[in-house]
Amino acid sequence: MGKEVQILEDVTVRFAGDSGDGMQLTGSQFTNTTALFGNDLSTLPDYPAEIRAPAGTLYGVSGFQLHFGSNDIKTPGDSPDVLIAMNPAALKVNIKDLKSNAIIIVNTNAFDQKNLKLAQYEKNPLEDDSLKGYTVIPVPLSQLTANALEGSAISNKEVGRSKNFFALGMMYWLYNRPIEPTILWMESKFKNKPEILEANKKALSTGYYFGETTELFTTRYHVEPAKLEKGFYRNVSGNEATAIGMVAAAVKAKLQLFLGSYPITPASEILHELSRYKSYGVKTFQAEDEISAICAAIGASFAGDLALTTTSGPGLALKTEAVGLAVMTELPIVIINVQRGGPSTGLPTKTEQADLLQSMFGRNGEAPVVILAASTPVDCFYMAFEASRIALKYMVPVILLTDGYLANGSEPWRIPDPDSLPDISVQFRTEKEGYYPYSRNENLSRPWAIPGTPGLEHRIGGLEKANIYGTVSYDTENHEIMCKLREEKVNKIALDIPDLEVTGDLDADLLVVGWGGTFGSIAEAVQRARKNGYKIAQAHFKYLNPFPKNSAEVLKKYKSVLVPELNLGQLSHLLRSEFLIDVVQLNKVQGLPFKSIEIEERIIEILGGNNGK
Amino acid sequence: MGKEVQILEDVTVRFAGDSGDGMQLTGSQFTNTTALFGNDLSTLPDYPAEIRAPAGTLYGVSGFQLHFGSNDIKTPGDSPDVLIAMNPAALKVNIKDLKSNAIIIVNTNAFDQKNLKLAQYEKNPLEDDSLKGYTVIPVPLSQLTANALEGSAISNKEVGRSKNFFALGMMYWLYNRPIEPTILWMESKFKNKPEILEANKKALSTGYYFGETTELFTTRYHVEPAKLEKGFYRNVSGNEATAIGMVAAAVKAKLQLFLGSYPITPASEILHELSRYKSYGVKTFQAEDEISAICAAIGASFAGDLALTTTSGPGLALKTEAVGLAVMTELPIVIINVQRGGPSTGLPTKTEQADLLQSMFGRNGEAPVVILAASTPVDCFYMAFEASRIALKYMVPVILLTDGYLANGSEPWRIPDPDSLPDISVQFRTEKEGYYPYSRNENLSRPWAIPGTPGLEHRIGGLEKANIYGTVSYDTENHEIMCKLREEKVNKIALDIPDLEVTGDLDADLLVVGWGGTFGSIAEAVQRARKNGYKIAQAHFKYLNPFPKNSAEVLKKYKSVLVPELNLGQLSHLLRSEFLIDVVQLNKVQGLPFKSIEIEERIIEILGGNNGK
Amino acid sequence: MANNESAVSQSEVKLTAKDFSTGQDVRWCPGCGDYSILAQMQRTAPDFGMKKENIVYVSGIGCSSRFPYYMDTYGFHSIHGRAPAIATGVKLANPELMVWVATGDGDLLSIGGNHFIHACRRNIDLKILLFNNRIYGLTKGQYSPTSEKGKKTKSTPFGSVDYPFHPISVAIGSGATFVARSLDREPKHLQAMMSRASKHTGIALIEILQNCNIFNDGAFELYTEKDTKADNVVVLEHGKPLVFGKNNEKGVRLNGFNPEVVSLEDGKFSLDDLWVHDEFDPDPTRAFILSRFIDNNALPLPIGIFMQIQKTSYDADVETQINNIKTSRGEGDLKSLFFDGNTWEVA
Amino acid sequence: MANNESAVSQSEVKLTAKDFSTGQDVRWCPGCGDYSILAQMQRTAPDFGMKKENIVYVSGIGCSSRFPYYMDTYGFHSIHGRAPAIATGVKLANPELMVWVATGDGDLLSIGGNHFIHACRRNIDLKILLFNNRIYGLTKGQYSPTSEKGKKTKSTPFGSVDYPFHPISVAIGSGATFVARSLDREPKHLQAMMSRASKHTGIALIEILQNCNIFNDGAFELYTEKDTKADNVVVLEHGKPLVFGKNNEKGVRLNGFNPEVVSLEDGKFSLDDLWVHDEFDPDPTRAFILSRFIDNNALPLPIGIFMQIQKTSYDADVETQINNIKTSRGEGDLKSLFFDGNTWEVA
Ligand SMILES: Cc1ncc(C[n+]2csc(CCOP(=O)(O)OP(=O)(O)O)c2C)c(N)n1
Numbered sequence A, B: 001m002g003k004e005v006q007i008l009e010d011v012t013v014r015f016a017g018d019s020g021d022g023m024q025l026t027g028s029q030f031t032n033t034t035a036l037f038g039n040d041l042s043t044l045p046d047y048p049a050e051i052r053a054p055a056g057t058l059y060g061v062s063g064f065q066l067h068f069g070s071n072d073i074k075t076p077g078d079s080p081d082v083l084i085a086m087n088p089a090a091l092k093v094n095i096k097d098l099k100s101n102a103i104i105i106v107n108t109n110a111f112d113q114k115n116l117k118l119a120q121y122e123k124n125p126l127e128d129d130s131l132k133g134y135t136v137i138p139v140p141l142s143q144l145t146a147n148a149l150e151g152s153a154i155s156n157k158e159v160g161r162s163k164n165f166f167a168l169g170m171m172y173w174l175y176n177r178p179i180e181p182t183i184l185w186m187e188s189k190f191k192n193k194p195e196i197l198e199a200n201k202k203a204l205s206t207g208y209y210f211g212e213t214t215e216l217f218t219t220r221y222h223v224e225p226a227k228l229e230k231g232f233y234r235n236v237s238g239n240e241a242t243a244i245g246m247v248a249a250a251v252k253a254k255l256q257l258f259l260g261s262y263p264i265t266p267a268s269e270i271l272h273e274l275s276r277y278k279s280y281g282v283k284t285f286q287a288e289d290e291i292s293a294i295c296a297a298i299g300a301s302f303a304g305d306l307a308l309t310t311t312s313g314p315g316l317a318l319k320t321e322a323v324g325l326a327v328m329t330e331l332p333i334v335i336i337n338v339q340r341g342g343p344s345t346g347l348p349t350k351t352e353q354a355d356l357l358q359s360m361f362g363r364n365g366e367a368p369v370v371i372l373a374a375s376t377p378v379d380c381f382y383m384a385f386e387a388s389r390i391a392l393k394y395m396v397p398v399i400l401l402t403d404g405y406l407a408n409g410s411e412p413w414r415i416p417d418p419d420s421l422p423d424i425s426v427q428f429r430t431e432k433e434g435y436y437p438y439s440r441n442e443n444l445s446r447p448w449a450i451p452g453t454p455g456l457e458h459r460i461g462g463l464e465k466a467n468i469y470g471t472v473s474y475d476t477e478n479h480e481i482m483c484k485l486r487e488e489k490v491n492k493i494a495l496d497i498p499d500l501e502v503t504g505d506l507d508a509d510l511l512v513v514g515w516g517g518t519f520g521s522i523a524e525a526v527q528r529a530r531k532n533g534y535k536i537a538q539a540h541f542k543y544l545n546p547f548p549k550n551s552a553e554v555l556k557k558y559k560s561v562l563v564p565e566l567n568l569g570q571l572s573h574l575l576r577s578e579f580l581i582d583v584v585q586l587n588k589v590q591g592l593p594f595k596s597i598e599i600e601e602r603i604i605e606i607l608g609g610n611n612g613k
Numbered sequence C, D: 001m002a003n004n005e006s007a008v009s010q011s012e013v014k015l016t017a018k019d020f021s022t023g024q025d026v027r028w029c030p031g032c033g034d035y036s037i038l039a040q041m042q043r044t045a046p047d048f049g050m051k052k053e054n055i056v057y058v059s060g061i062g063c064s065s066r067f068p069y070y071m072d073t074y075g076f077h078s079i080h081g082r083a084p085a086i087a088t089g090v091k092l093a094n095p096e097l098m099v100w101v102a103t104g105d106g107d108l109l110s111i112g113g114n115h116f117i118h119a120c121r122r123n124i125d126l127k128i129l130l131f132n133n134r135i136y137g138l139t140k141g142q143y144s145p146t147s148e149k150g151k152k153t154k155s156t157p158f159g160s161v162d163y164p165f166h167p168i169s170v171a172i173g174s175g176a177t178f179v180a181r182s183l184d185r186e187p188k189h190l191q192a193m194m195s196r197a198s199k200h201t202g203i204a205l206i207e208i209l210q211n212c213n214i215f216n217d218g219a220f221e222l223y224t225e226k227d228t229k230a231d232n233v234v235v236l237e238h239g240k241p242l243v244f245g246k247n248n249e250k251g252v253r254l255n256g257f258n259p260e261v262v263s264l265e266d267g268k269f270s271l272d273d274l275w276v277h278d279e280f281d282p283d284p285t286r287a288f289i290l291s292r293f294i295d296n297n298a299l300p301l302p303i304g305i306f307m308q309i310q311k312t313s314y315d316a317d318v319e320t321q322i323n324n325i326k327t328s329r330g331e332g333d334l335k336s337l338f339f340d341g342n343t344w345e346v347a
């Protein structure tokens, strides 16, 4: 109908509504279709803390944000270009995040007295000037859906539920995506509920055609496919990627994977995922508490499994005594901590990076452990694999830090060829000759001799061990030797991990250094600032203990080092202590990821605001 | 009988024998008598890890060391001048610690084939040259005691047990101390066992007179009383002093003391001591585990008690989640961690300082706590009081670190006038007007409104709290405000604690900095080196978080900063990070305190070995 | 021994349910069984004979553990599993307080199991409201230690292989002195249980079967729906026989140690043959048998007070001991504390 | 369902007690009851029908927990209270192993209580040796959760005010399937219990009353000394009446639910009136009653197997479930794992 088509490089869309409005589902469908279409993308859901908050309330708003583009997409986007608000609460909660001049599509039917009051609006924002500056597209979504489904066999309640598909259809039209993938999905999902299937299909396609016919939309947008590397892709969240990475590690290590876990937000999905993989021999043990979970994992490690325990902050706090046991017994175990807002129960559904120092130091005595951190949802796969590799090769506990942002966020994963993953298989000790439980190989790691092996019967435990022989030893000098050996073993791993890589302007004055889940925001900020003419180098730590061996060299090369972190300065603390450099901190503890603009602004501030010149 | 009397400034004596030989008792009696005599002193027991190891074994040797003098005594002594060895194992285990030319008094009767074998001696060391260089005084102790008690009414076994009193009598003679205090003690101790009383008295006095008559001793020693400050004194171990300090704090705060604890070496004696003080209203709750112990303490704090929990390393690891709850709820609680050898179960009966970083960082999220450390056994009293003062005034958890060395070591305590202790009483909030659970006073501390107070009903918990109002808040900015407030509150305490004091040569190039229980060894080393002409300044941290406000100024004044610690460098880590100074580390992780000579040697090494000139 | 009548202060003005409401938005899912439990507590609390400020609700973490926020008394929403331990500290610090624990099947029986059994062992005077929905609600639907074997949940997509706890059996095995069961859908009965628990001295457990309409909907339908409940629930009443059925036509008799359902209609058995409930039986054996009815589909679900035994409570014993020692030795003062043991003077 | 006979490999050469000794110096106090328990295990182990390398002893911390060091098998001396959890991991990782837990009353019932009750609930195939000396030995003499009320110890100088656990009641309340009691001083009986436990599939608890001659000497004298034991101990034997006394002149009969001691000499009661022990009774009620004899001074202490119930074990169910799924779906490979769900190609 002759609508204008505008080509965009990237777009950020946020779907928001009541928990019951199906926003997560709508968002995922849009994501899948967009992925199939060939865009690069990154997503982030935002759940309320309540399971099902009463409809219409501010704290019950559930959101799903998707950033997609024809370029390299690094984050779910700082601020949406488009908001789909299913009710007044969704509008109220989300409006502050929008770009100025953003498009707001609202379901006008939901803007009744009751909902306005629940959303604590004194006046209907659609009827005053408060939305000036935005492009508001008022759509009577509920009404239109009801009209579309008139005469259908489903209940009124179910009709109400279909409105998200109407909205989705409309969005498909607006961004010029096919509705077929969603129809296919519906056909399998609602296989056994033909009436619902029909209704939803109808809502979807009516929404699509509504976009085409209505005069509310004057412009249609087009985002070209991205130039992605060839191959097969799949969208994965960080938690999914973590789970798959662990199974892959077990297969490549030729071991069975044992997970001891206790549910906790936002780590539970790793348990859920892994419990589906029984045909891979994965054993998932839902323990009575976090302590039992890690202890069972330690027991399984002793008996020869690839042992894993997963948790979030408060759970890691509970596991610390047992982590010390793993240090002392030198058994391989992977501990995955999906960080969330603390201290204490804190902000359980929000993200944060405040468990680095807990991971580093949260145990009695001198008990060094290896610490890794994943940088993107997809990287969770690789770092889970890497954590397993290191644990098995060096017979050490490895803590892998991810966070709520990575865990729930998703991005396309270029599926690797399983054969391209390294063989990390281990040799259990079977040879009796010369066997001592605490003898060491060139990696300083002790032999793994598992129960069932004839002739290698031995005892281990939490008391200090005699060097080589592994018997209990109260000898004073032996204790110092062992403390130092345990430290050295961890430190030596620096030789077996990649160097810290510097990207951007290697000759810049400013180095921006991050770790873990902030990678995307930092990279985006650096990239944007560089486009604006600033000279900046960037480096990102995925290995926190030990640090990569070239770290000192890298860090000392730059006049200023800026360290953005979602905490009060934990990596900064370590860098200061380790390298005696006075880093510039950029800290945020709001339960939210960085917006790249926040980092960009700080960069510009440091570099003097005039393009660094 | 005309024996030579030699005047000594100080002497270090070690009693050693089987666990069943009563060495702890003998040592304590010698200590008490020496204290009454007016010497300054410091003691250290050394128990085997086993409860009652089989007689005669190396690992069953129990020791008690006493350093006393006419000067200011700071440590139990690096190396004994005299060893009393009740059997070959005691000789074997202890000989390496002795001064060259030390006196060794041995019970020759115990040097039979069986005992020699148990002690893994191939030949009788009394009969070859292996003890050349020592002054060996062979005494047939068992035989002499048996002779003395011939015809007494007690059993042979009991006669055997009396030999320690014979040895004690001999030592009294040798060091010219009265036997009367021990006789008085015996009379009350064995009130109901008159035969045993008689036998022990006889053994003691026979031992004394044996010293006088035997030609084995040609010299007698005299150590003049020390010039101690006027007043009443009492010998206290660190654990005793800690317990008394907490009761004193409760009395001065006008609160009831609540202890939630779970037994663990070397902290259990605090529980034992406090459980005796029921007439002071002290409630001691032996919980089912460490988590319950601290949680009960938090509950008691909520309800208005002065709440305490005591533990050692592994126990602190278990309490970390709950410490975070105390941080979040801003409730006052004192957490005492008597550090021992780690990691894991480690060396449970040995000392170490390796829980500093655990105390600092061992919690999920940004959860700052106040950390104090006691420097001597007597200081445990004052720091327990101080920990209570800070906890109550600022409504914060305070971790007080002591260690196995302080806990079991003892020294004379000049008993303070109770009235001289500050009033630290608190005002519970009762006023309804303007009450909000998380409003703050000038110390940033929130009001303590305890259940039972009409009109102030409120709810607290581990979820993030709204500033001022204290309701649950998922607000992102509020979270950052609260994280920073909690940090600031702790940091501000720097204004309310003493400055870091520097002693010695303020204009030296070298500053020696320690923390906690190493005070005595460091002070002795510094003093000795200074006597030898070296210029050295000394400072000792008793406040680890926050650091005293002049710390930066002090630390940056010196060319070199030497940090001796019983760990792999934990204070060093904090100083490096906090002050960006490159300290020199002196680390020892052997489950043993520093010998002052070890520190002195390092000082000399740093200062160039030629008296610093 | 302190007993409730003397240890707690009586409220002077009669309070109402509304006085106990904080007026805060209640944040459970619409339709959740927790609402009823809250309502019954608000209705019953005025009859505890306590001033509001002397009541404390302590909870752990879970949907159920949000309970304290809605009661306008002192409250502590603590950390997962630790409510009994924190409540123990509260009660020991101030035995005048009436201390309730609000908790879930995960909170109390999974991570909090140890504190729970020790609270039972000690017989400390806490009243525990166990919201048993046989699921982890707050973490969105994993199975719990009370979930049936074979249950499919997020963490057991192929069915769980765990046997469940019977919370009441665990309590009895651990030495509890008051155990009761009720249902979220039986408001009057639930109120009665709360009121009775409030009068018990020592540990009191009320297991409340509670519907989680989001993750475990209908778990207790059999016991709550009009057409099935009469045939599947037996109400325990002291001194009365175990009778149930739409027309009170069925009963439970004990055949040796074996409980069995008998018909009262076919003339073979009469009321006199039935098990007569004695809630004050000092022997917990019968309560133990009742706690295991749930294993046997042929038997109805007992609700009511399974047993209550009189025994001094831990908190009262602690207080008594301290008071006795104070009386016999006199209250301690710092001077005598400092001068305890061997002292000497340097002049 | 895996049962012992098939799941474990048979040893070929007959081992002896000596084969199970590590030859390490045993570091308990001279006279400690732990020596006997070790000796009985070393004597019994050759009859388990297992190769040495397939036996694992897991312990926590305590005097008793040093046990693994002295058995020449695989062993894990872990951290305080966590042995059941670690053992669970060992057994799940390799169900072919026979896994024993050696633990103390503090280790298992105080700090480890939660893991213990959950191990019972799950019926995981672990054999637990509980060294119950009613004291904390290793930490030098504080009272434990099994210490009698009123006990004076280092941490209770005025007597404890805690009620004790009955470990066997706790186990039964939590769902255990095999519970037995023995004494350190009854070597033959203890061997028999170990041997019987070794044959049980699922959780097996043997409570061993053990003398700590240093901190709680004589705690069980009544049951071990020549002149008192016959009158104070009743040996449970399947199918036999509960008879005891120096001349077998006394018995226990059940009067309703009430156990009472009767004389067999005064003609009023005969063997036929006595409680006949049925260790295979699927109803745990009688075992529960036996577990509480200890509360009543008039009753003798039962030793022997209180009950054993057949139920699939947790580890077997875990294995079966995995095998079934592997059979029905085929073993997973990485390709299908990676390609699970929505994928698309970029060409
Ligand atoms: C230490 C710790 N572990 C785990 C969690 C996550 N968690 C919160 S509530 C809960 C279980 C809730 O189940 P339940 O107690 O039955 O309460 P419900 O929500 O069903 O009322 C879990 C596992 C946590 N908050 N803290």
Ligand SMILES: Cc1ncc(C[n+]2csc(CCOP(=O)(O)OP(=O)(O)O)c2C)c(N)n1
Pocket (backbone or CB within 6 Å): B262, B263, B264, B265, B290, B314, B315, B318, B345, D061, D062, D063, D064, D065, D079, D080, D103, D104, D105, D106, D107, D108, D131, D133, D135, D136, D137, D138, D139, D144
């Ligand atoms: C986490 C932790 N808490 C406390 C301790 C101290 N501890 C070691 S053994 C023990 C209790 C021992 O009692 P029990 O289990 O009965 O064994 P027993 O020594 O009597 O055989 C305690 C409290 C510890 N090692 N670790």
Ligand code: SF4
Pocket (backbone or CB within 6 Å): A051, A052, C027, C028, C029, C031, C032, C033, C034, C063, C064, C133, C137, C138, C211, C212, C213, C214, C215
């Ligand atoms: S998830 Fe279940 S238990 Fe939790 S509030 Fe919702 S309905 Fe209630």
Ligand code: SF4
Pocket (backbone or CB within 6 Å): B051, B052, D027, D028, D029, D031, D032, D033, D034, D063, D064, D133, D137, D138, D211, D212, D213, D214, D215
């Ligand atoms: S303390 Fe007691 S339990 Fe421990 S070894 Fe000695 S006698 Fe045995």
Ligand SMILES: [Mg+2]
Pocket (backbone or CB within 6 Å): C062, C104, C105, C106, C131, C132, C133, C134, C135, C136, C137, C144
């Ligand atoms: Mg639940």
Ligand SMILES: [Mg+2]
Pocket (backbone or CB within 6 Å): D062, D104, D105, D106, D131, D132, D133, D134, D135, D136, D137, D144
């Ligand atoms: Mg014990």
